[in-house]
Amino acid sequence: MLEVRNIFKTYEGELLLDDISFTVEAGETICLLGASGSGKSTLLRIIAGLEVPDSGLVSFNGSDLTSIPPHLRDFGLVFQDYALFPHLNVNENVAYGLKMRRMDEEEIRKRVASSLQLVDLTEFGNRKVTGLSGGEQQRVALARALAIRPRLLMFDEPLGALDRALREDLLDELRMILHHTDIPAIYVTHDQEEAFTIADRVLILHAGKIIREGTPADVWADPRSAFVARFLGLGNVVEGEVKRGVENGKWKVESKIGVFDIVCEHGHQGGDKVHLLVRPFDQRAERSRSMDNAISGVVSDVIFQQDRYNITFDNGLYIYLKDAPKVGEKVEVSVKVECLA
Amino acid sequence: MNYPLNHGETKTQRIDNFSVPSWLRRIFLWLLPLAFLSIFFFIPLSRILSLTFTIDTFSLENLGRALQVLLFTLYQALLSTLLTLLLGLPSAYLFSRYDFRGKSLLRALIAVPFMLPTVVVAAAFNALLGPRGLVGNLLPIASLQFIGTLTAILIAHVFYNTTIVIRLVGNSLSSLDPRLEQTARSLGADSFRVWWNVILPILRPSILASSLLVFLFDFTSFGVILLLGASKFSTLELEIYLRVLKLPNLPLAALLSVIQLVCTVVVSVLYTRVVTRTTIQTTPRSEASNLRKPKTFREKIFVSVFCLLLAAFFILPLASLPIRSLFRLEADRGQRGEVQYGFTTDYYAELFVNRRGSVFYVPPIQATVNSLGYAGATVALSLLLGFPAAFALARPTRLERVLDPLIMLPLGSSAVMLGLGFIITYGNWLTLPWLVPFAHTLVALPFVIRALQPAIASIPERLRQAATSLGASPFEVWKTIDFPILRRATLSAATFAFTISLGEFGATLLISRPEYPTIPVAIERFLSQPGGLNYGQAMAMASILMLLTTLGILMIEKFRLPNAGEF
Numbered sequence: 001m002l003e004v005r006n007i008f009k010t011y012e013g014e015l016l017l018d019d020i021s022f023t024v025e026a027g028e029t030i031c032l033l034g035a036s037g038s039g040k041s042t043l044l045r046i047i048a049g050l051e052v053p054d055s056g057l058v059s060f061n062g063s064d065l066t067s068i069p070p071h072l073r074d075f076g077l078v079f080q081d082y083a084l085f086p087h088l089n090v091n092e093n094v095a096y097g098l099k100m101r102r103m104d105e106e107e108i109r110k111r112v113a114s115s116l117q118l119v120d121l122t123e124f125g126n127r128k129v130t131g132l133s134g135g136e137q138q139r140v141a142l143a144r145a146l147a148i149r150p151r152l153l154m155f156d157e158p159l160g161a162l163d164r165a166l167r168e169d170l171l172d173e174l175r176m177i178l179h180h181t182d183i184p185a186i187y188v189t190h191d192q193e194e195a196f197t198i199a200d201r202v203l204i205l206h207a208g209k210i211i212r213e214g215t216p217a218d219v220w221a222d223p224r225s226a227f228v229a230r231f232l233g234l235g236n237v238v239e240g241e242v243k244r245g246v247e248n249g250k251w252k253v254e255s256k257i258g259v260f261d262i263v264c265e266h267g268h269q270g271g272d273k274v275h276l277l278v279r280p281f282d283q284r285a286e287r288s289r290s291m292d293n294a295i296s297g298v299v300s301d302v303i304f305q306q307d308r309y310n311i312t313f314d315n316g317l318y319i320y321l322k323d324a325p326k327v328g329e330k331v332e333v334s335v336k337v338e339c340l341a
Numbered sequence: 342m343n344y345p346l347n348h349g350e351t352k353t354q355r356i357d358n359f360s361v362p363s364w365l366r367r368i369f370l371w372l373l374p375l376a377f378l379s380i381f382f383f384i385p386l387s388r389i390l391s392l393t394f395t396i397d398t399f400s401l402e403n404l405g406r407a408l409q410v411l412l413f414t415l416y417q418a419l420l421s422t423l424l425t426l427l428l429g430l431p432s433a434y435l436f437s438r439y440d441f442r443g444k445s446l447l448r449a450l451i452a453v454p455f456m457l458p459t460v461v462v463a464a465a466f467n468a469l470l471g472p473r474g475l476v477g478n479l480l481p482i483a484s485l486q487f488i489g490t491l492t493a494i495l496i497a498h499v500f501y502n503t504t505i506v507i508r509l510v511g512n513s514l515s516s517l518d519p520r521l522e523q524t525a526r527s528l529g530a531d532s533f534r535v536w537w538n539v540i541l542p543i544l545r546p547s548i549l550a551s552s553l554l555v556f557l558f559d560f561t562s563f564g565v566i567l568l569l570g571a572s573k574f575s576t577l578e579l580e581i582y583l584r585v586l587k588l589p590n591l592p593l594a595a596l597l598s599v600i601q602l603v604c605t606v607v608v609s610v611l612y613t614r615v616v617t618r619t620t621i622q623t624t625p626r627s628e629a630s631n632l633r634k635p636k637t638f639r640e641k642i643f644v645s646v647f648c649l650l651l652a653a654f655f656i657l658p659l660a661s662l663p664i665r666s667l668f669r670l671e672a673d674r675g676q677r678g679e680v681q682y683g684f685t686t687d688y689y690a691e692l693f694v695n696r697r698g699s700v701f702y703v704p705p706i707q708a709t710v711n712s713l714g715y716a717g718a719t720v721a722l723s724l725l726l727g728f729p730a731a732f733a734l735a736r737p738t739r740l741e742r743v744l745d746p747l748i749m750l751p752l753g754s755s756a757v758m759l760g761l762g763f764i765i766t767y768g769n770w771l772t773l774p775w776l777v778p779f780a781h782t783l784v785a786l787p788f789v790i791r792a793l794q795p796a797i798a799s800i801p802e803r804l805r806q807a808a809t810s811l812g813a814s815p816f817e818v819w820k821t822i823d824f825p826i827l828r829r830a831t832l833s834a835a836t837f838a839f840t841i842s843l844g845e846f847g848a849t850l851l852i853s854r855p856e857y858p859t860i861p862v863a864i865e866r867f868l869s870q871p872g873g874l875n876y877g878q879a880m881a882m883a884s885i886l887m888l889l890t891t892l893g894i895l896m897i898e899k900f901r902l903p904n905a906g907e908f
Contacts, residue, residue, distance in 0.1 A: 050806050070809045071817075077810035083803040087825045096821070097811030141807075148811060 007056030018208035034205030076145030097148035226275035264339035385762025421498035429506025437515035458844025459564025464883035468665035489571035666880035688877035718778035719842035731793035756847025796830030840893035
């Protein structure tokens with residue numbers, strides 16, 4: 001459906017987007033995940049036609065969009081700060097896009113009503129938008145974007161201005177709506193939980209490049225780079241050096257926290273510097289793993305977290321345990337150590 | 342009262358319309374305003390400059406006269422400023438520290454003169470204290486000599502500008518953290534030391550800023566000097582006018598203009614520097630924290646006496662004008678012996694009569710029609726030019742930072758000088774009455790831009806992007822988003838332009854044709870003619886102008902966004 005090919009964009013002499021290519025298929029929700037300044041919002045605006053790339057192509061269903069102005073692209077856009085029109089009430093806000101399409105009054109009324117119903121704001125039609133709460137405003141913005149039945153929906157950090165509980169509620173609702181309407185969507189966020197909840201596919205943006213792409217499960221299971229592992233908070237990332245080549249299908253890697261035997265699919269040679277990911281789960285709970293490595297350390301901090309304890313060692317590693325050790329106690333755990341590219 | 346240099350978001354992403362690159366659109370936005378400014382300001386200015394630097398200009402006689410006039414201008418401006426501070430500082434203290442009944446009304450009253458045309462203020466003082474005025478004719482005062490004295494000029498200037506001191510100094514006084522005073526007290530300072538060591542140093546920038554602004558207005562004052570000074574005093578501004586129309590000497594007029602321009606630019610630059618320092622100095626606090634009701638006997642006396650004094654000073658002249666326009670106090674033309682005193686509408690009725698041998702070739706009421714026409718044209722023209730400039734300035738790039746002071750420059754040059762520029766540049770076209778609205782637009786444009794720009798900047802770019810993504814074309818975005826949101830600011834800007842045009846005196850006096858007088862020009866002519874009937878008509882005209890202007894001020898206040906259009 002949507003195809004983005006080889007997009008480059010510089011802003012004030014700085015390379016903001018560096019050869020970006022991806023596609024969005026029918027009914028699919030993809031998520032552009034990246035820290036602020038990674039260029040994800042710019043990419044969104046380029047797709048919307050609000051900004052022009054230095055080079056590259058955006059096409060939809062095979063037709064090039066370069067010469068289509070933004071107001072004729074039929075792409076819905078939802079912003080973090082809602083961007084509701086302050087001089088119009090809820091109904092008029094939702095009807096705005098329909099009026100621009102010169103629909104007749106009756107049709108507009110119906111569509112507005114059904115859009116408001118979709119976001120659960122049926123009773124709010126005649127309210128002023130300035131009097132609404134943040135969550136309500138964002139629902140109106142969503143209804144407004146849905147009303148035009150866009151070919152593509154784009155969200156620019158839509159929940160960034162809301163508090164946590166509200167964010168989770170709205171995210172679930174949004175997921176249902178996207179699923180229900182089958183509109184392809186691009187969702188931009190810096191919050192990995194949000195991304196993993198809503199996305200069929202995640203694209204991680206860093207320094208203007210897509211550095212990892214895949215389903216949430218894929219990306220979680222294999223972050224590939226140290227940056228992605230750190231960004232997603234998957235565990236401890238430590239530096240190591242490959243000591244010897246393959247032996248029983250395993251590499252021997254030395255690091256300041258120990259020597260590990262690990263399976264590595266990235267084809268490293270002896271002497272290579274690598275990054276290791278140490279997931280913070282105690283593998284003894286899952287007996288199935290046979291390639292466990294052990295790490296040990298003196299406990300320097302214990303934090304209670306709902307159903308587990310977050311233990312920090314004096315060497316900086318952290319690990320989740322069912323039972324709380326004492327500070328100063330020496331603990332040994334078996335962990336899964338993975339090799340990163 | 343600092344210039345709201347509200348530049349909105351600094352690093353902003355704008356809708357780049359693909360066919361038109363953004364720099365081209367900026368140039369397009371600036372095209373009309375810059376063309377206008379070049380034709381009607383910069384070219385006339387350069388003509389004045391080139392006229393100044395000719396051999397004829399620098400004769401001993403000219404230089405001597407210029408020096409003499411400059412010294413008097415500085416003298417009266419300095420004296421006026423000191424007197425304004427004398428009244429303004431205690432008033433600022435009164436308004437920022439005490440809560441009393443009728444406070445906002447009194448404050449509004451004091452602000453009215455600042456917006457009134459100078460001819461109205463001059464006429465008002467004339468109605469109160471002039472030879473045909475209420476006091477001289479109703480009270481048994483033997484010889485009241487007011488018109489034609491320095492006192493008259495000084496009092497009118499104080500009347501005009503006290504509100505500036507109240508607003509600037511009052512603002513920083515009320516945003517002063519009361520804990521500073523309390524801390525100083527607890528550290529052992531008595532109330533004099535608190536004032537001298539703590540409060541005054543903090544207020545100094547705002548006192549300085551208000552003094553500079555008041556000085557600037559007094560320095561370039563024209564209508565007051567002309568009408569209340571009765572040709573006995575000559576300031577730079579007045580001398581330029583005289584050397585253009587009465588005792589023609591254009592090189593001297595040009596020299597005086599340049600001297601005046603240099604002075605105003607220097608003072609403006611000083612003012613801007615002081616203001617930039619004031620705004621970063623203290624964090625504003627809520628005004629309520631410093632306000633209290635007068636409690637002790639001394640406080641009650643101070644508040645009530647001072648309020649009474651202020652009310653009298655500001656109400657008496659403003660009330661005298663309409664009263665005098667409706668009361669006959671002396672013999673009119675042809676009436677010998679018996680004088681009829683009392684209520685009359687004759688002065689208004691006379692405005693509709695085209696008498697032979699009168700000051701005009703047309704019924705005087707025609708001046709009102711002309712003024713309204715000119716004002717309408719000024720509104721249209723200044724909005725046409727102001728909108729694109731304000732749009733560009735709302736999202737400034739490097740280009741705008743250069744152009745912003747440039748477009749405000751006409752504010753720094755005086756009205757009479759603008760008139761002089763028109764005359765020496767477009768003298769041949771002065772037969773065309775439509776030149777007047779262009780001069781008025783020159784004066785009104787900075788105000789219009791300052792009223793529009795913050796409103797435009799307050800519309801988030803996201804709103805336009807949202808509208809675009811919903812299918813609105815650039816024109817539809819403007820029509821359905823920008824315009825409805827800006828409507829209030831537009832009305833306020835339009836009223837600014839309208840009111841300024843109605844009251845503009847200096848430039849109009851120089852360039853208007855005799856058969857197309859405006860209200861202020863008509864008032865001046867009536868006042869300079871002998872006879873009770875002419876005087877009465879001046880009062881009637883001035884009352885009409887005061888009414889129209891007051892309506893305008895009320896409109897502006899009603900539509901004004903917070904912080905918009907102040908300076």
